[in-house]
Amino acid sequence: MSKQIHPPLRAGRRGLILVVIVLALVVAGSGAAFALASSHKGKTTLIKSTPAPASVADTGPTTAQALVATTPQTSPTTQVLTLAVTAKNPRQMIIDASASAIVAAATLSPASPVQATAAALQKVVCIDPGHQAHPDLTLEPIGPGSKEMKPKVEAGTRGVVTGVPESQLVLTIALKLRAVLEAHGVKVVMTRTTQNVDISNSQRAQIANAAHANLFVRIHANGNSDESIHGSEVLYPSSIKGWTDTIAAPSKRAASLAEQDLVAATGARNLGLVARGDITGFNWSKVPVILPEVGFMTNPNEDRLMETSAYQTKIVGTLAQAILTFIGVR
Numbered sequence: 001m002s003k004q005i006h007p008p009l010r011a012g013r014r015g016l017i018l019v020v021i022v023l024a025l026v027v028a029g030s031g032a033a034f035a036l037a038s039s040h041k042g043k044t045t046l047i048k049s050t051p052a053p054a055s056v057a058d059t060g061p062t063t064a065q066a067l068v069a070t071t072p073q074t075s076p077t078t079q080v081l082t083l084a085v086t087a088k089n090p091r092q093m094i095i096d097a098s099a100s101a102i103v104a105a106a107t108l109s110p111a112s113p114v115q116a117t118a119a120a121l122q123k124v125v126c127i128d129p130g131h132q133a134h135p136d137l138t139l140e141p142i143g144p145g146s147k148e149m150k151p152k153v154e155a156g157t158r159g160v161v162t163g164v165p166e167s168q169l170v171l172t173i174a175l176k177l178r179a180v181l182e183a184h185g186v187k188v189v190m191t192r193t194t195q196n197v198d199i200s201n202s203q204r205a206q207i208a209n210a211a212h213a214n215l216f217v218r219i220h221a222n223g224n225s226d227e228s229i230h231g232s233e234v235l236y237p238s239s240i241k242g243w244t245d246t247i248a249a250p251s252k253r254a255a256s257l258a259e260q261d262l263v264a265a266t267g268a269r270n271l272g273l274v275a276r277g278d279i280t281g282f283n284w285s286k287v288p289v290i291l292p293e294v295g296f297m298t299n300p301n302e303d304r305l306m307e308t309s310a311y312q313t314k315i316v317g318t319l320a321q322a323i324l325t326f327i328g329v330r
């Protein structure tokens with residue numbers, strides 16, 4: 001990461017005074033916090049924050065937006081950056097937001113005002129919101145050259161209380177996840193951004209392959225005929241020679257990060273990691289891939305929870321944290 005960052009505030013460069021004003025608007029699940037900080041020659045001062053950081057404690061992962069104004073004497077540049085930070089402690093979160101903004105601002109130069117390059121900008125994450133408005137039950141091979149066939153896209157489950165289809169819930173979560181990852185400078189490729197598509201599972205994997213994704217994240221929610229079953233699990237590909245043998249180990253590592261974070265943040269029952277050899281979207285993938293099953297839509301309590309913005313924020317924040325850790329951005 002440090003290689004990508006220009007020497008910040010180089011002292012020998014006469015006349016260049018970089019003043020960074022960071023305005024962090026922190027939107028939390030149950031309230032909003034506001035922080036104003038200034039940075040001059042590497043020193044950061046928190047000028048004002050409201051409400052008191054402690055008042056938004058334990059709201060979990062949070063998205064912060066920061067407005068960064070850089071004012072070198074020669075060429076004033078104003079840059080709007082969106083930052084996403086996750087922290088249990090809002091005070092730490094605000095400091096993180098300020099620090100990240102300053103790092104980003106330090107990468108700006110008059111010659112390339114929008115080249116806020118960092119390691120994150122070289123990373124690609126492909127997000128696949130599972131299913132689509134209408135299933136496509138025509139068949140495709142479960143892996144390259146396979147005679148074993150499965151439907152291209154199955155229907156998915158549905159909220160037992162809310163009636164929301166899985167395809168809609170996971171699309172909502174996926175779009176929020178995209179926003180958080182992009183705020184970190186990660187390039188995000190979506191397999192779909194609307195419900196009205198027809199993209200088979202093998203095609204979705206090939207979208208991730210074509211993007212050379214550092215990680216392919218397939219978001220699903222679970223269903224079971226037994227309404228009492230609840231919790232989250234993360235699927236990853238088992239090792240199949242010629243198909244997934246090169247991606248199985250890193251996929252398992254990513255799955256492990258995601259599962260730990262998911263259950264820690266949501267309090268959901270930990271159903272663990274599951275290796276699968278029968279999933280088309282895994283077997284066609286040439287890049288590490290995970291499939292978080294974020295909860296059971298057939299469990300009344302979990303169905304209701306997953307439709308709340310606060311719970312979605314927890315899911316998104318923790319998945320983002322795991323993804324960023326896996327791809328080496330944080």
Ligand SMILES: [Zn+2]
Nearest residue numbers: 130156220221
């Ligand atoms: Zn599904």
